[in-house]
Amino acid sequence: MKKKSKFLVGLASLTLAVALAGCGSKDDSKGIGEAINENKIVVGVTSGPHEQIAEVAAKVAQENGLEVELKSFSDYVLPNTALAQGDLDANSYQHEPFLDTFNKDHDTDLVPVGKTILNPMGVYSEKYKSLDQIPDGATFGLPNDPTNGARALFVLQEAGYIKLKEGTGLTASIHDVEENKKNLKFIELEAAQIPKQLSEVDVAAINTNFALEAGINPKADSILLESTDSPYVNYIVVRAENKEDPTIKKFVDAYQSDEVRKFIEEEFDGSVIPSW
Known part of the structure; x- marks a missing residue:
């Protein structure tokens, strides 16, 4: 394995600034409680496998008449913060134990609506x-x-x-x-x-x-x-008020498609596992 470089001071601050920029301004955010646009949704992902897989899911969704805009983040907190504030319609990057802790710590009501992948630690x-x-x-x-x-x-x-x-x-x-x-x-x-x-x-x-x-x-x-019996399966997550929204279901169906499963199995060769 390649030897890694020493920790770079200030990298965390730079990462946070880039992620914040990806959130968009308040003026661009959707009103919380409003129905989701039936033709387009904004989905937050973390860079790496979650983003790669969501890109394939977005292409499947596009074929079914749904435009998916992806916003990439470099940490685990901001995608949930952006979702809770209405800057995103959904996100795809986290397992349920993390979501439960986030909801408790931030007094939010975000809910899982569809299984995605297991990233074995x-x-x-x-x-x-x-x-x-x-x-x-x-x-x-x-x-x-x-x-x-x-x-x-x-x-x-x-x-x-x-x-x-x-x-x-x-x-x-x-x-x-x-x-x-x-x-x-x-x-x-x-x-x-x-x-x-x-x-x-x-x-x-x-x-x-x-x-x-x-x-x-x-x-x-x-x-x-980590074994495949892990409880740390990842989910697509939305605000509770949108859990039954047909546009969200359309995106979940696109994600849980044969095309996406095939991409995961071929691209990651067992390092990332489809969980639906």
Whole structure:
């Protein structure tokens, strides 16, 4: 695997500014509570696989008379914020545990309306070829947001390297680790930056979209990959008032089409899995 460059100071701020620019101005936003335009919708995606797949879904929708404008974001919060504020009609990038946490933390009412894909989280290392080779006390980088951090811990637990406290839910944290076979030292990092910081830790858990953007192949390069039984399937999400809107259903049908399934299977070769 290619050696990653050191973390660049200020990159996070630049990413945030670019994402904000993608939201559009308030003057361009749709009124919340209004029916969605039956001929065109605006869908938010994160860059990488979600954007690539949505582009194919947009072509299918176009053939059925629905124009889909895609807006790409570089983080996990802004697509939901833009949707809640009416700048988007839908978004496609998140799993339900993340959505539930966002709704709770931001007092929003966003709902899932259609399954999309599973991006199995992978564990990677530039120093070791398997988890068994990792020495006692090794550093382990994991996402610092609650849901994806918990997801990394559950991947480790499923593989038998840690044990979480009984009854721990999908928002488990490093403080819930009860047994730690390798005495791993957990370091919480911004999810998008982990590929760039992989050389600075012994091992790390990376979300598939960020791995692929960095030229890392989850199927070929991971030393541990999340199982397909994962609860972290991704969804198309809308405001609750629009969950029965026929235009939204039209987009969901376009996404869950044979054309999109074929693209996913051929383009990602098992690194991204259709979930409908």
